[in-house]
Structures are given as C-alpha cells and as structure tokens.
Amino acid sequence: MSNIHRKRSLPPLAALPAFEAAARHQSFSRAAEELHLTHGAISRAVAQIEERLGVDLFVRRNRRVWLTPAGERLLKATVLALDGLDSAVEEIHRHDGTSPILSVSCEPSLAMRWLMPRLGAFRDANPDLNIDLRPAGGPVDLLAEGCDVAIRRADFGIAEDYDVTRLWPEFAGPVCDPQCWKTILACDLSNARWLHSRTRPDAWEVWKRASGCEANPASEQYFDHFFFALQAAVNRLGTAIGPLPLVYDDLAVGRLIAPHGMAPTGYDYVLITLDRPGRDPRILRFFDWLMGEAKGMEDGMLPSV
Amino acid sequence: MSNIHRKRSLPPLAALPAFEAAARHQSFSRAAEELHLTHGAISRAVAQIEERLGVDLFVRRNRRVWLTPAGERLLKATVLALDGLDSAVEEIHRHDGTSPILSVSCEPSLAMRWLMPRLGAFRDANPDLNIDLRPAGGPVDLLAEGCDVAIRRADFGIAEDYDVTRLWPEFAGPVCDPQCWKTILACDLSNARWLHSRTRPDAWEVWKRASGCEANPASEQYFDHFFFALQAAVNRLGTAIGPLPLVYDDLAVGRLIAPHGMAPTGYDYVLITLDRPGRDPRILRFFDWLMGEAKGMEDGMLPSV
DNA sequence: GATATTTCGTGAGTAATATTCACAGAAAAC
DNA sequence: GTTTTCTGTGAATATTACTCACGAAATATC
Incomplete structure (x- = not known):
C-alpha cells in the first residue's frame, strides 16, 4: 500500500x-x-x-x-x-480561534423578531462560522461598516456596485392579540386603535390598497420602531400592521392573530453583498440557511398555530 | 462528528x-x-x-x-x-480490467535496446497503466495508427498539428567490443571495419564532422537496421556508430566500449503527442518516467562501467 | 392515448478561472 | 559587492467551467 x-x-x-x-x-x-x-x-x-x-x-x-x-x-x-x-x-x-466571522447588517425589527431567535439554530448547525449581527437600517455601505452582507427591505435605491439577491417577498397585515376574538369590536378595524411605526408610516395605507379594505381607524398611535408597535399589539393596545417575518413566531404560538390575512406589500427582502453570494462560502451557507428558515413564509402563508 | x-x-x-x-x-x-x-x-x-x-x-x-x-x-x-x-x-x-492503456510508437532500435529493457521497471511503478509498445519508424500519424504518443528522432518534418516535446539531444560515437583494446589495430578507426545501418546511412559522416575525425574505414558493411550493426559490433565484427541510448546498457556492463567518445548529432529525441503531454495524466506519467530514466544520458556522458 | 412535465445530454457562447510571463524584493551564497 | 535562488505579484493570456437554450426520452396526468 x-x-x-x-x-x-x-x-x-x-x-x-x-x-x-x-x-x-x-x-x-x-x-x-x-x-x-x-x-x-x-x-x-x-x-x-x-x-x-x-x-x-x-x-x-x-x-x-x-x-x-x-x-x-x-x-x-x-x-x-x-x-x-x-x-x-x-x-x-x-x-x-480564527473561526471565520460573517458580519450581518440587518434591519433592527427583523433582527429582533425574526433573525435573532433563529441564530441559535444556525450556530448549532455551523459551529465553525460565527455571525456578527449588527442591527442597522436604511441605505447600506458594506465597506464603510465592515459588513459582509446586509439584509434589507428593498424600498430604497441600492448602489449599483452591490450584488442584490432576492430573499422573499414581503407580506403584511393587521395583527392583534387573540383576545380580540372575544371583543368583536376590536376585530372590526373601524373600531380598532391603529398602531403605526414612524419607520414605515405608510404601512397601513399600503395594506388597505393591497387588500381592498376601506376601513378607517377609531384611533391611532405612533411608535418610533416597528417592534414597539408590535409589542403594543401583543399587549392589547391596538392593531398593528405586522410584516409577516416580524410576527411569524407570535402567530405560530398564538400570541398574535391576523384575522384579516396578509397581503403582499410589493417589496422584497433582499440580501446585499459585495460579490455574488455563491462566491464566498460563508455567505453561501448563511444564504442557504436563511432560505431554509424562510421556507413556508415566502408565499405569505400564515403559520399554523 | x-x-x-x-x-x-x-x-x-x-x-x-x-x-x-x-x-x-x-x-x-x-x-x-x-x-x-x-x-x-x-x-x-x-x-x-x-x-x-x-x-x-x-x-x-x-x-x-x-x-x-x-x-x-x-x-x-x-x-x-x-x-x-x-x-x-x-x-x-x-x-x-479497464486499466488504461498507453499506446507508444517507438523507433524499433530504440525500443529494442533502450525502452523495452526498462519497461519492466515502469510496469512495477505504474501497475495501473499498461504500455502497448509498437515499434515503428519514420513519419508519424498518431490518429491513423491509434497511438497516444510516439518517440522519434526529430530528423524529419512533423505535422504542425502535433505537439512535440523535446526529450534529450542525441549523442553518438563509434563503439566496438572491449577486446579491441588488445588489438590496437581495431581501435584505430582507419584500420577498422565500419558498420553502417541503412536506416541512417550518414551516421558515420555526421560523427566525423562533429568530432573532427578524418579517418577512413579499412572496410565497410551495411545492415538493414541499427541493432544489427550494433549486434555485429558486440560480436567483434567491426566498429559501429552507436547512438548513446542504443548502446547505453552495453557500455554500462562493458559489453561495448566507446574509445573515441560521443559527439552530439544535432538531432533531438522527441515525444510526439496530439495534445500537450501535461493534459493527459497517462502521458504525463510516461513522460516523467522517460525523463527520469534518461537522466545522466542527456548531456552525452558515458555510463561508468 | 395525447399532452405536459421532468430529467439528462449537448453545442455554442460567455463568464470566470488558472496559468504564465516578466519583474521585484529579500536573503543567502559566492 | 555581485550573483544566485527563492517567493510574491500585476498584467496578459490561455483555458476551463458554467450557463443558456434546445432536444430526446421516459414518466406522470388527465
């Protein structure tokens, strides 16, 4: 031999x-x-x-x-x-100790309510790849921030020299706490208190247009961030427009319900990278994992409770 | 794990x-x-x-x-x-049972007196690569003959669409049997019987020009093939011009001597292939082995007895 | 049993890569 | 000091890998 x-x-x-x-x-x-x-x-x-x-x-x-x-x-x-x-x-x-690190810039709301709860599983499946998660919104400058990838809702112009990979289309709809089934008033959108986020003030309007609803709020309230509005919804303070990923886990455990369904907002969530994601094996693995985790959410289907 | x-x-x-x-x-x-x-x-x-x-x-x-x-x-x-x-x-x-086969077309004299005696070692070192040796001289048509490579002395035009790799320069010189030391007459080229091969009738002239020798034969004899002439030299029938590879082993064991040294003939031995030898791993291995076996012969040095 | 779908192979074109060439710098040998 | 022997690297090139678009063959579907 x-x-x-x-x-x-x-x-x-x-x-x-x-x-x-x-x-x-x-x-x-x-x-x-x-x-x-x-x-x-x-x-x-x-x-x-x-x-x-x-x-x-x-x-x-x-x-x-x-x-x-x-x-x-x-x-x-x-x-x-x-x-x-x-x-x-x-x-x-x-x-x-030089496990490669993947710096991920992610919108704060998505990071808090969707990405972070799932990162543990990623770490278990990829012990040799550390994720450095940096909550950040708005325009992206990967080089300046020293980030490898950014996850964004594609509602703004993205510099042409970046590579943009579509992740999934965004669906959103009104969400409120399950108790509202009991008080029919709250479930009727016209009787509800509408909760807004200043980071996306047109969210309600967009949904009304997409779903054909013509109701108007009984009262309104503005929050600085989406997750404040959603937290308020969980706490029975009113009805918020919940982008599906941000409320997915709450819907799955029954902490929130979406009695009026979800409608596409016309925007996509995208992965922004310097080069094609397939080029860097770290990014490829992260991307594959992302798509796997997002499975079932891509078509706007609500999670079964 | x-x-x-x-x-x-x-x-x-x-x-x-x-x-x-x-x-x-x-x-x-x-x-x-x-x-x-x-x-x-x-x-x-x-x-x-x-x-x-x-x-x-x-x-x-x-x-x-x-x-x-x-x-x-x-x-x-x-x-x-x-x-x-x-x-x-x-x-x-x-x-x-599909061990790859490498078809090698080789000049008959070189095949008999140099290549075949060494092929056993090649086989031992490369049990998974069989050599199909086909003695053949003159112009080469690899495709027609179904050969992968040809070894030739580059003394004729080679079709341009073949790839030609230089193996080593040819050296040649008069060789006779060792007994001639005792009968000084035979060692003096003017007194010797010159043995020729019809496959290379100018061999003696080429050597005389390269070495500056101006002797003329006492008598001459022609053979149809180089190895006949060399065999005649071994058998004390005269002095033949021995291309180094063809007499290398005889010189090494003292069956022949080259008292007048060797001179370059100006021709190279070459490997003729369809594509660059590095492309086909079988050819590469054969080529590497060839060059290894030829080491020490490239510069015309005679083997030490 | 016709139609649509899935699957693999393949020629042609292109994008991406590997390799070379030629040069540079650094250290050791002479 | 000069030469030689290493490796690294920008630019050019040769070569490869890949995709696209199409075709054939064999299911699945109705």
Missing part, C-alpha cells in the same frame, strides 16, 4: 463535490439545486470524471440515475476525502 | 495537489517542477487555500518555506484524501 513513489492517478478534484451530491440525491438536477449550479454543470462534471477514469459512474436510465459499482467505490473514497478535509478545516479554525 | 446535515467547508480542491507537493518539497519551485507548472501557479494555489481558510499554511522565511501547525493539519487530511481517491481509482481500474 505504499504509494510513496508512485504517481497518483486522481480524478478531477474540483468535480468531486458535484459527483458526491449527484450520487447522494441520485439526481443531477437535485445536486444542481444544492450546489446552486445548473444540471448541465453537474452533467459535465460527472462526465469529466468518467472520461478521466474511463469508467461509467452512473447508470442513466429513464429519468433517474444511480451509481455503477465503480461509482459506489469512488463515492466511498470521495465522502471520506471530503469529510476528512472538512474536519481538518474545522479543526484548524477551532484551534486557531 | 456527524457531518451529515452540516454543510462542508472545504478548501479549494483543485489547489490541493499543489499544496501537497509544496509541503512535501518544502519549496514552491520544486513543487512547480514536479507538477510541470510555474512557481507562480503554486504560490497562487497555496494563497488561494490560505485565503479561503483565513489561515497561513506556510511560514515563508528566507528562501525556504515550511508548514505552520494549520498547514500540518491540512497536509495530513490532504494526503489521506488524495491517497484514498488514488486507491479508489486504482481499484476501479483493476476490478474493471
């Missing part, structure tokens, strides 16, 4: 992740999704290894693929190799 | 061989030679991994480099990974 003085005959290393993902999913298309590539790229990567080795790795039949014995053998070695390298990288980061 | 649902953080895989070679040699330049790249390519490959990991892998000081602890850790994983993949590839080839 001494390979010392024999030249190695290696497969094309860069193609291995594609092969591994394809083998795991038994599908080139699924692998492509996972790696944020096209199925053509996976097809070519696999073909490249096959050509180099002179052996078929997959049996392509019907619209499924599965591994040949040679493919099985290579997969074993590939998984071992990649896992081994992964462990080494992790260990290096752990030992050096 | 369950990496199953955590995204791997991998180094740039394609850069690993460069890193491994650099670590092994403790030198970027040596690694570059081994991989047939420039030192700049190695430098950049290492820098790429370092940037991705955010950790230095080498300490660069003075004009030597050595691994940091992080580098040591990554090297371990890298060697394991590459060896593991290598083994898998080998096993796949062995099991499938």
Whole structure:
C-alpha cells in the first residue's frame, strides 16, 4: 500500500463535490439545486470524471440515475476525502480561534423578531462560522461598516456596485392579540386603535390598497420602531400592521392573530453583498440557511398555530 | 462528528495537489517542477487555500518555506484524501480490467535496446497503466495508427498539428567490443571495419564532422537496421556508430566500449503527442518516467562501467 | 392515448478561472 | 559587492467551467 513513489492517478478534484451530491440525491438536477449550479454543470462534471477514469459512474436510465459499482467505490473514497478535509478545516479554525466571522447588517425589527431567535439554530448547525449581527437600517455601505452582507427591505435605491439577491417577498397585515376574538369590536378595524411605526408610516395605507379594505381607524398611535408597535399589539393596545417575518413566531404560538390575512406589500427582502453570494462560502451557507428558515413564509402563508 | 446535515467547508480542491507537493518539497519551485507548472501557479494555489481558510499554511522565511501547525493539519487530511481517491481509482481500474492503456510508437532500435529493457521497471511503478509498445519508424500519424504518443528522432518534418516535446539531444560515437583494446589495430578507426545501418546511412559522416575525425574505414558493411550493426559490433565484427541510448546498457556492463567518445548529432529525441503531454495524466506519467530514466544520458556522458 | 412535465445530454457562447510571463524584493551564497 | 535562488505579484493570456437554450426520452396526468 505504499504509494510513496508512485504517481497518483486522481480524478478531477474540483468535480468531486458535484459527483458526491449527484450520487447522494441520485439526481443531477437535485445536486444542481444544492450546489446552486445548473444540471448541465453537474452533467459535465460527472462526465469529466468518467472520461478521466474511463469508467461509467452512473447508470442513466429513464429519468433517474444511480451509481455503477465503480461509482459506489469512488463515492466511498470521495465522502471520506471530503469529510476528512472538512474536519481538518474545522479543526484548524477551532484551534486557531480564527473561526471565520460573517458580519450581518440587518434591519433592527427583523433582527429582533425574526433573525435573532433563529441564530441559535444556525450556530448549532455551523459551529465553525460565527455571525456578527449588527442591527442597522436604511441605505447600506458594506465597506464603510465592515459588513459582509446586509439584509434589507428593498424600498430604497441600492448602489449599483452591490450584488442584490432576492430573499422573499414581503407580506403584511393587521395583527392583534387573540383576545380580540372575544371583543368583536376590536376585530372590526373601524373600531380598532391603529398602531403605526414612524419607520414605515405608510404601512397601513399600503395594506388597505393591497387588500381592498376601506376601513378607517377609531384611533391611532405612533411608535418610533416597528417592534414597539408590535409589542403594543401583543399587549392589547391596538392593531398593528405586522410584516409577516416580524410576527411569524407570535402567530405560530398564538400570541398574535391576523384575522384579516396578509397581503403582499410589493417589496422584497433582499440580501446585499459585495460579490455574488455563491462566491464566498460563508455567505453561501448563511444564504442557504436563511432560505431554509424562510421556507413556508415566502408565499405569505400564515403559520399554523 | 456527524457531518451529515452540516454543510462542508472545504478548501479549494483543485489547489490541493499543489499544496501537497509544496509541503512535501518544502519549496514552491520544486513543487512547480514536479507538477510541470510555474512557481507562480503554486504560490497562487497555496494563497488561494490560505485565503479561503483565513489561515497561513506556510511560514515563508528566507528562501525556504515550511508548514505552520494549520498547514500540518491540512497536509495530513490532504494526503489521506488524495491517497484514498488514488486507491479508489486504482481499484476501479483493476476490478474493471479497464486499466488504461498507453499506446507508444517507438523507433524499433530504440525500443529494442533502450525502452523495452526498462519497461519492466515502469510496469512495477505504474501497475495501473499498461504500455502497448509498437515499434515503428519514420513519419508519424498518431490518429491513423491509434497511438497516444510516439518517440522519434526529430530528423524529419512533423505535422504542425502535433505537439512535440523535446526529450534529450542525441549523442553518438563509434563503439566496438572491449577486446579491441588488445588489438590496437581495431581501435584505430582507419584500420577498422565500419558498420553502417541503412536506416541512417550518414551516421558515420555526421560523427566525423562533429568530432573532427578524418579517418577512413579499412572496410565497410551495411545492415538493414541499427541493432544489427550494433549486434555485429558486440560480436567483434567491426566498429559501429552507436547512438548513446542504443548502446547505453552495453557500455554500462562493458559489453561495448566507446574509445573515441560521443559527439552530439544535432538531432533531438522527441515525444510526439496530439495534445500537450501535461493534459493527459497517462502521458504525463510516461513522460516523467522517460525523463527520469534518461537522466545522466542527456548531456552525452558515458555510463561508468 | 395525447399532452405536459421532468430529467439528462449537448453545442455554442460567455463568464470566470488558472496559468504564465516578466519583474521585484529579500536573503543567502559566492 | 555581485550573483544566485527563492517567493510574491500585476498584467496578459490561455483555458476551463458554467450557463443558456434546445432536444430526446421516459414518466406522470388527465
């Protein structure tokens, strides 16, 4: 087994992740999704290894693929190799205390009510990647702030030299505490006290237009931040317009209800980066995780209580 | 240790061989030679991994480099990974019986007297690469003959769409059997019987011009092939012009001597391929082995008996 | 059983990358 | 002091990887 003085005959290393993902999913298309590539790229990567080795790795039949014995053998070695390298990288980061840090600039309300409650899970799943969360709103200057990414509602112009990746469309709607079911008055928007946030003073108007509602408030109150208004709603002080992510967890546990549903506000939440997110593996992992966490929220569906 | 649902953080895989070679040699330049790249390519490959990991892998000081602890850790994983993949590839080839075959077209004389005696060692060192040796001389048509590479003396025009890699310059000189030391007559070229090969009828003239010798033969004899002439020389039938590779082993064991030294013939031995040899790993391995075997012969030095 | 969908392969074009070249700086050898 | 031997790096280039758009084949769907 001494390979010392024999030249190695290696497969094309860069193609291995594609092969591994394809083998795991038994599908080139699924692998492509996972790696944020096209199925053509996976097809070519696999073909490249096959050509180099002179052996078929997959049996392509019907619209499924599965591994040949040679493919099985290579997969074993590939998984071992990649896992081994992964462990080494992790260990290096752990030992050096130089775990990479991803600086995330995020709107304060979204940070407080959606991102922060979920960051623990991210940390558990990515122990070698620390998130430095910086609540900040409005226009973005990544370089000046030393941030890697920013999460924003795309309601302002974004400098052209940034890369903007759409995360999900925003839905919003009136939310109030569950008790209002009992006092029908509060649930009728015309009888309710409307809670506003000065950071988005047109939120109610936007929702009225989107939902076709023509009610007018019995009374109104203004807060400096969205999460004050929402906290007020939780505390039965009135009805606030809740952007879905900011009230998602409250709806899920029944602390708030949205009896009038949600309507798209026409704005998207976006991830703002210096370069394409796929380029920096830290950003890619964060982005993937974000999209995973946001699943089910993208289409405005309310969480089941 | 369950990496199953955590995204791997991998180094740039394609850069690993460069890193491994650099670590092994403790030198970027040596690694570059081994991989047939420039030192700049190695430098950049290492820098790429370092940037991705955010950790230095080498300490660069003075004009030597050595691994940091992080580098040591990554090297371990890298060697394991590459060896593991290598083994898998080998096993796949062995099991499938589809060990790649390299078809080598080689001038018959060189094949018989230099290449074939050495091929056993190649096979031992490269059990997963079979050489199909086809003795053939003159112009080359790789595609028509189904050959991967051809070894030739570059004394004819070679089609422009082939890639030609210089192997070593040819040296040649009169060789005769060792007994001629005793009969001074035979060692004096003017008294010797000159043995010619019809495949290179000007060999003696070329040598006379290169060495400044003005002798003329006592008698002459023509053979159809170089190795007949050389065999005749071994058998004390006269003095032949021996191209160094064709008589190297005979000189080394004292079966022939070259009392008048060797002179460059002005021609090179070349490797003819369809694409750059570095492109096909089989050809690369064969080429590297060739150059290693030819070491010491490149400058016309005679082997020490 | 026709139609739509899903899946993979592939030629052509393009974006991105790897590699080289040529030069520079630094340290050691001479 | 001069030369040699390293590595790093900007700019140019060669090469690769990737995408796009299309096609074929085999389900799924109605």
